[in-house]
Amino acid sequence: MSDRTSPASDNLPLPLSTRERGPETSPHPDPLPEGKGIVDAGGGRLYPDQFIHNVAAALAGAAGEQTEVAWRRDRKGVLTGWCRLPSGVALLPAARAVAELQGRLAMVTAYLPERAQEKGEREIAYHFDLDGATLTLTVILPLEWSRVPSLTPIFRNCDWQERELMELYDVQVVGHPDPRRLFLDHSLPHAPFERLVPYSTFTNAATSKALWDKVMAGAREDA
């Protein structure tokens, strides 16, 4: 069997393998002071408490003292952290702090949350990988005229995520180096995901209806 420790014991190091890193591979010139990152000096796993403390300190330092991360630890010991940023302005500094922690951008999710119309709000969640743990930073934006700064200058792989976000939603990504459409055909209207609420004729079930009419008609002929 593997040398994993029991997921039930909270105070042991996370039962995951070590992450190799070389200082020369860091895109960031200033290495973190020892003990402030998400791995120990030898590149090994930190104790969860220390890891959580260091992430909290980095985010609070960058995005303001009121920035809090709620962590959940699943049955296998995997951590997910959830943080709602106090303001849209906090996104850039918070993202830079994650980059300094050697975080990797994993995914960007834009969405209209439940009762979006009523609240007049939308959300964008930025999911980062921190050596196996996932940290989600959520910004809350107004439903109309939403703007976010581009994270592509910090995380190169944010490029496609933001291009896609811009074509599917009415959100402007400020400072994106290449804001062309990505997946959506030019004949399709802009921002199809905005049309979910209210439900429009844009996504009605016209094809289903036409096909089923024929199925029913064909069955009548046979009868």
Add this chain to the structure above:
Amino acid sequence: MAIHEPGSAAEPVGLFRINTGSCNGCDVELAVTSAVAEFDVEQLGCRYTESAHEADIVLVTGPLTVRAREEVLRLHAATPRDKVTVAVGVCPVSGGVFRDSYAVDGPLERHLPVDVNVPGCPPRPQALLEGIREALEIRRARREGSEPTRLPGDRKQPGKPGTDNFPARGRLSFDAAACVDCRMCRHVCAAGAIRFEERDESVRLTLWHNSCVFCGLCSHYCPTGALSVTGDWRLDHRATDAFRQIERGEVPYAPCAGCGEPIIPAAPQLLHAAFRRPNPEIEKLKNLCPTCRQRMSIGVPRR
């Protein structure tokens, strides 16, 4: 070179593929029919071509996305006039699970004529070969100016020995006598392949095999086994018969034994699932509407 007519060496029939935006399942299985000896299209006297001009048979996969449409139509227009077009998988026929998306512009027949459908998700290589065989027959008939004949052993015949020893997930079958009209099947069907109609004397279920993706989730969640997966994978048919590929059954109403309101009685299978060994008292419940059932249950002494 393959020989496809007895006694005469002939040019192989050219197969040309067009992917209109598929999940790649049908395409990967088509690749098998060019790479794996047992399923090689050579046995039918065919070979794959990369040139639209050499297409005797066109094999189309995918639900036809808006973005792929222009190129698909251009390629199809570049194929010879007398080619036979085969829709591979259910996507070109009905959109399958992708129907009614803003980004999908199918069904294919809206844009170009289709001759043969090969349902499946994806169809197994044996089914692909049967579909190509059907296309070859249409091609032969067209050239001779005759009517294409139905191929021998056309339906529900197992394939040749050695190729068909596995229980493939095929056509769904409906047993109306076991149905309790809970409609869980329709609820879990991603492809919208199941319809219920309320008629005067009955509730009618229709399942369209050209929309079904053969996942069997309806059967998994069916509490009575009214829907079941069969091993019948030979579903290829002429495109003109596309809308007749259905499974259908009527679940008749019966009057409630208490108040006489029309109800769908509980099937024996449901009682067995709920009570394991239903006694005559419980059997009485099956012909009662919910209101009368409650009334009766309260009146029944506890045991």
Add this chain to the structure above:
Amino acid sequence: MSTKIIELGSHQLALEEPMYFRVQLEGDRVADLDVMPGQVHRGMEHLVMRRNLYQNITLLERLCSLCSNSHPSTFCAAVEDVAGIAIPERAEYLRAVADEIKRIASHLFCCAVQANVIGETTLFRRVMEIREIMQRAKEAIYGNRMDLAANVIGGVRYDLDADSAAYLAGRMEEMKKPLDELYLQYENNPAIMARTAGVGVLTREAAREWAVVGPVARACGIDYDVRKKSPYGAYDRLEFEVALQTAGDVRARNLVRLAEARQSVSLIEQCLDGLPAGPLCADTLPEIPAGEAIAKSEAPRGELMYYLRTDGSDFPVRLKWRVPSYMNWDALKVMLKGEPVANIPLIVNSIDPCIACTDR
């Protein structure tokens, strides 16, 4: 030196799926690249919000047939997280079996296609024939050669009884020798080495900067496999080493895949040996409360991530996922830079790109 721009379609790129590249050439060498996806965009992230959680199991399995099991299993894990469901231990093992069977078939398809691209037709057919063992096993156990329909919310919907477990164990035995042989061929065969070694190189530094995942990253020496970094399902009880290479070229990527395929055989055997008794599913129709969750897995092409947000109904408020291929396209700029045009199809196929996954 002359600069020109050429446009390449799936035919020139030797891809099974529709895709377009705009390539900038300096002389006969690649200088820059614009990837133009979208041909297989089916609006799936929109469709999932108009389908309930049960329908989405089947819909997501049809995102891409090569990694089809990874999608429903990871999606179900997200739903289970929101609902606080611990799936039965037997279901964890059976999910791993399904995922590893798919990994072997997927990796072999990628290696076969590359053999075809470099004109090694005999090898191409040989790899496809070996892969057929897995295709038949999938049909025998699950009833379909691509889409397994193995997962439901709360567990799995198939079982391995003594007969089917013995059948699968036999197929695993049958795979060992051919997989070992293939590894040696892709490692040492001079004709293959001549086309793959030192070709399409991605350095470890660039791999980090472009944030690539899966075998593409592991071929550059990046020790990241979700099954180890963020264990899920049965993987915390299964023994395996992360397959690593350092050269970062086409050859290294294939060696990672072939080592992983061999390792998958061992993982399946471990599952069969240690398959716990018990139920297959936690609760047939669980309540799904309002909530949000992240679920991750190691799909054949690398890290797969799902985000689910629910409101207490059985329609998702949002279901977003990021496939591994999505992360790897842009790094082709680095891998192709300075390469002759003739190497483009091979290098593109060496990242095992999935367009159905990318476009959704």
